[in-house]
Amino acid sequence: MTFHSRSGRAFWSDIRFVIGLILVAASIAGVWLIVSSAGRTTPMLQATRTIVQGEAVAAADFQVVEVALGALSDDYLAPQDLRTGQIAARTLADGELVPVAALADADDSRTTTIVIESSTGIPAGVEAGTVVELWQAPLLEDGRTAGAPRILVADVSVSAVVEPEGMLAAAATTVEIVIPRDDVADVLAAITSGALLSVVPMGASS
Structure with a gap:
């Protein structure tokens, strides 16, 4: 009886030893995978200039950079993801x-550009x-x-600014802005009615 009891304890000790080795090996493998993944880089697109909402984009607007994003790689565009006919959302x-x-x-765009004259000039x-x-x-x-x-359209992007020069320096500044298509009618109505329009940076007061 004593012989069998010792044999049983030895058996279970061996099992625990083997399980311990497996757990240590799994832990080492997990750490290695994390370190390996963190150091792995992926080619991604990076803008080489400011690209305004609604503007058509092309390969020349980007460069390819190697970055280590890990699990976030799927949230960003790789070079092969760029397609013709795309715009900045x-x-x-x-x-x-x-x-x-x-x-x-571009076919899914809900914005368009419109040119206005800012009667108060353009803030620095x-x-x-x-x-x-x-x-x-x-x-x-x-x-x-x-x-x-009063606010006509909130939260719009400036696409281009044309500063007056020479004798026209005191004139209103022409600005191209990107606006939702739903607001085009209101903006055109304000222009044709002779309303004074002003461009005000977000967070500033008029």
Whole structure:
């Protein structure tokens, strides 16, 4: 009986020893996989300039960089993911990696560009890619006096700024903005009615 008891204990000790070795080996393999994955780089697209929302994109607007994103790789665009006929779904900053959601097919775009004249000029720092509010001061019935200003379209992007030069320096500045298609009618109505339009950076007061 004593012989069998010792044999049983030895058997279970051996099993525990083997299980311990397996767990240690699995732990080492897991650490190796984590370290290996962290050091593995993947080619991704990076914007080489500021790309404004609604702007058509091409391969020349990007460069390929090797980055270690690990599990996040699927959230960003690789070189082979770029297709013809795509536009920026939002503004991309110069040097930014390109998220999958940042590009869309042009046929699916819900934005368009429109040119306006900002009656108050353009604040310093406003350039292509800046997010602004478009304010209007509608003309009153006398046709000469402007009413109280109010927001016409909020959260729009500047596509281009054309600064007046020479003798026209005091004139209003022409700005191209990207707006939702649903707001086009309101903006055109404000323009044709002679309302005074102003571009105001987000967070500033008019």
